[in-house]
Amino acid sequence: xxxxxxxxxxxxxxxxxxxxxxxxxxxxxxxxxxxxxxxxxxxxxxxxxxxxxxxxxxxxxxxxxxxxxxxxxxxxxxxxxxxxxxxxxxxxxxxxxxxxxxxxxxxxxxxxxxxxxxxxxxxxxxxxxxxxxxxxxxxxxxxxxxxxxxxxxxxxxxxxxxxxxxxxxxxxxxxxxxxxxxxxxxxxxxxx
Numbered sequence: 388x389x390x391x392x393x394x395x396x397x398x399x400x401x402x403x404x405x406x407x408x409x410x411x412x413x414x415x416x417x418x419x420x421x422x423x424x425x426x427x428x429x430x431x432x433x434x435x436x437x438x439x440x441x442x443x444x445x446x447x448x449x450x451x452x453x454x455x456x457x458x459x460x461x462x463x464x465x466x467x468x469x470x471x472x473x474x475x476x477x478x479x480x481x482x483x484x485x486x487x488x489x490x491x492x493x494x495x496x497x498x499x500x501x502x503x504x505x506x507x508x509x510x511x512x513x514x515x516x517x518x519x520x521x522x523x524x525x526x527x528x529x530x531x532x533x534x535x536x537x538x539x540x541x542x543x544x545x546x547x548x549x550x551x552x553x554x555x556x557x558x559x560x561x562x563x564x565x566x567x568x569x570x571x572x573x574x575x576x577x578x579x
Contacts, residue, residue, distance in 0.1 A: 415494075415498055418543070421540075424544075425487070425493070425494035426547060428494055431493075434493050438493050439492075442468060442499045443468060445499075445507075448503070449510065453577050455578035463571045471563065475492055475545075478549060482550075495544055499537075505533055509529045512525065538557070538561060539557070539560075541556075541559075541560040542557040542560040
């Protein structure tokens with residue numbers, strides 16, 4: 388095989404990887420828009436790890452301003468993701484459906500990354516004093532809407548994961564949101 392053929396081979400492999408990544412991103416978008424379900428994702432441990440790390444990174448960036456420094460934000464985000472994974476594992480163990488765990492947490496972590504990425508520019512709109520400008524006020528409304536949509540996404544994922552009604556998924560989503568916020572407030576000091 389000549390050097391040219393080797394380059395062509397790697398371009399083809401690279402194109403296949405790009406197509407696979409694009410397909411995964413589209414799946415996360417579709418899950419976030421309630422058009423797909425966690426069972427549409429591959430049940431790969433590598434994907435769980437990748438989405439966990441990306442969520443840890445993006446989530447920490449989103450909340451670091453609330454804590455004033457990186458370490459408490461990182462620890463709070465790690466606690467959130469760990470407890471979310473534990474809660475899903477316990478619910479699936481209770482139902483004897485542990486085989487759904489990888490797809491469920493991949494969906495939760497991956498869609499969480501998308502929500503975090505959308506939150507970043509909204510936080511810039513809000514700024515330090517949201518009352519100071521109409522853009523800041525609009526940012527607050529968008530942020531509240533995004534938080535609500537995040538709860539809907541989690542409810543959608545839990546509904547499919549646990550094979551239950553959407554209302555039950557929403558109750559679990561809101562309950563988890565309230566518990567994790569209480570725990571974060573209990574263990575970590577927020578700025579302001």
